[in-house]
Amino acid sequence: MVAPSRSTSPPSVGQADAVNRFCAPPLAVDAAVRRALDEDLTPLGDLSASLIDPARVATAVFVAREAGVLAGVDCARRTFELVDVSVEMDWSCADGDRLAPGTVVATVSGRLGSILTAERTALNFLGHLSGIASVTRRFVDAAAAGGPARIWDTRKTTPGLRALEKAAVRAGGGANHRGNLSEWIMVKDNHLAGGSITDLVATARQSWPGRIVHVECDRIDQVREAVGAGADALLLDNMTPGEVGDAVALVGELVGGHRTAPLVEASGGITLDTVASYAAAGVDCISIGGLTNSAGVLDIGLDLAG
Numbered sequence: 001m002v003a004p005s006r007s008t009s010p011p012s013v014g015q016a017d018a019v020n021r022f023c024a025p026p027l028a029v030d031a032a033v034r035r036a037l038d039e040d041l042t043p044l045g046d047l048s049a050s051l052i053d054p055a056r057v058a059t060a061v062f063v064a065r066e067a068g069v070l071a072g073v074d075c076a077r078r079t080f081e082l083v084d085v086s087v088e089m090d091w092s093c094a095d096g097d098r099l100a101p102g103t104v105v106a107t108v109s110g111r112l113g114s115i116l117t118a119e120r121t122a123l124n125f126l127g128h129l130s131g132i133a134s135v136t137r138r139f140v141d142a143a144a145a146g147g148p149a150r151i152w153d154t155r156k157t158t159p160g161l162r163a164l165e166k167a168a169v170r171a172g173g174g175a176n177h178r179g180n181l182s183e184w185i186m187v188k189d190n191h192l193a194g195g196s197i198t199d200l201v202a203t204a205r206q207s208w209p210g211r212i213v214h215v216e217c218d219r220i221d222q223v224r225e226a227v228g229a230g231a232d233a234l235l236l237d238n239m240t241p242g243e244v245g246d247a248v249a250l251v252g253e254l255v256g257g258h259r260t261a262p263l264v265e266a267s268g269g270i271t272l273d274t275v276a277s278y279a280a281a282g283v284d285c286i287s288i289g290g291l292t293n294s295a296g297v298l299d300i301g302l303d304l305a306g
Contacts, residue, residue: 022095023074024167032164033078036121049113058112058304060119062126064099065299069137071095071168072129076106076122084114096133096171105300119302129168130298136172136291139275143286146276152177152265152285156293165292177287184212186235197222201229214265223247227254231262235287238268241277248282 040046062076073095080087087110093103105126108115139151151174157165166176178184185204187197194200197215204213214233215226220243226234227250234251236244244266255261266278267287278286 020095022071022167022171024164026074028163029074029078032161033075033082033121033125035160036124037079037082040121041117046113046117049117052113052116054111054113056112057110058115059107059109060115060302060304061107062105062123063301063303064101064103064105065301066101068099068130068134068298069172070097070099070105070126070130071133071171072125072127072164073106075125075129075164079122079125080108080114080118083118084111086110087114087118095167096173098137099130099298107305108302115302123300123302125164126300127297128295129164129171130300131295132165132168132292133172134298135295136169136174138272139286139288139291140173142272143275143279146279147282149266149279149283150175150285151275151291152287153291154267154287154289154293155180156289158292169291172291174291175285177285178214184214186214186216187231188216188235189218189237197225197231198229201226201231205230217247220247220250223250224254227251227262233263233265235265235267236283239266241274241281244278244283245281 070093073091077089077091080089087108089106089108091106093099093105099105136151136153143149143151153166153169153174154177155162162179166179169176178186185208187200187204191200195203201213201215204211212232213230214235215222215229215231216235216237217223217226218237218239223234223236234247236247239247248264251261251264263285264283265285265287266281266283270278270286270288275286
C-alpha cells in the first residue's frame with residue numbers, strides 16, 4: 001500500500017535555491033504538504049494505488065492546459081518526496097515562468113502507484129498557487145499602463161497557506177503587504193473606536209518605535225490628520241481614482257521638503273478595468289484582496305506518457 005514517508009528530517013525543499021525570491025519558506029512548504037497528504041491518506045493510505053504492482057513503473061508529464069504563470073513548484077516537489085523519494089522529477093519550468101497552453105512543466109518517473117498517489121495533491125498546489133500568480137500578473141500588467149505602482153496582496157489568504165500564497169504573488173510579479181498582525185501596525189477604521197488617528201499613532205510610536213505605522217483613510221481630512229501625526233504609510237480606502245489623485249497631491253503639499261513622504265496605498269474594489277487609473281493617480285502601491293481570496297485555479301494536468 002502506498003503511503004507517505006514519515007521522515008522527520010528537515011525538508012530539502014527550496015534549500016538549493018533558497019535565494020529565489022519566489023520560494024515560500026521550506027518549513028511552511030513541508031508543513032502544508034504533510035497536512036495535505038494526511039488529509040488524503042489517513043488512515044489506510046491510497047487504496048486504489050495498492051491494487052497496482054509495486055514493480056510497475058511509468059513516466060508522466062505535468063502539462064499546462066491554459067496560459068498563465070507557474071507557482072508552487074516546491075510544493076509539488078515535496079509531495080513526491082514524501083510519497084516516494086525514489087520518484088525522479090525533472091522540472092523544465094520554474095516559479096514565475098509564463099506558461100502557454102501545452103507547456104510541459106515537469107516530467108516524473110518512478111513507481112506508477114506512487115505517481116498516482118501524489119498526483120492530485122501536487123496538482124492541487126500547482127493549480128491553486130499558479131492561479132494566484134496568474135491573476136497577479138494580469139493586475140501587474142494592467143497597472144503598468146497607468147504608472148509604476150506596485151501590486152500588493154493582503155491578509156485575505158487561505159488559513160494555513162499564507163506563506164505559500166504570498167510567494168505565489170511574488171511569482172506573479174506582485175509584492176507582499178504585511179505578513180501578519182505582528183509585522184507592523186495598521187490603524188484601520190474600526191481601531192478609531194479606541195481613539196483618534198493622532199492619538200493612536202502617538203501610542204504606536206511610544207509602544208513600538210521601530211515599527212511601521214500604517215493608517216487607513218477614507219476621507220481627505222483623515223489624510224491630513226495622518227500625515228500630521230507622522231504616519232509612515234496611508235491606505236486610501238474605497239476612494240475613486242480622482243479622490244486618490246487629490247489625496248496624493250495633498251500629501252505632497254503637506255510634506256513639502258520637511259520630511260520623507262509616507263507611502264501611499266490605494267485599496268478597495270479595484271479591478272483589472274480600473275487598476276491603471278489608480279496607478280495613474282500617483283500611488284505607490286495598490287492592494288488587491290482578490291489575488292489570494294478569489295483567484296481561479298490554473299488548469300494544469302498530469303498525463304501518463306506512452
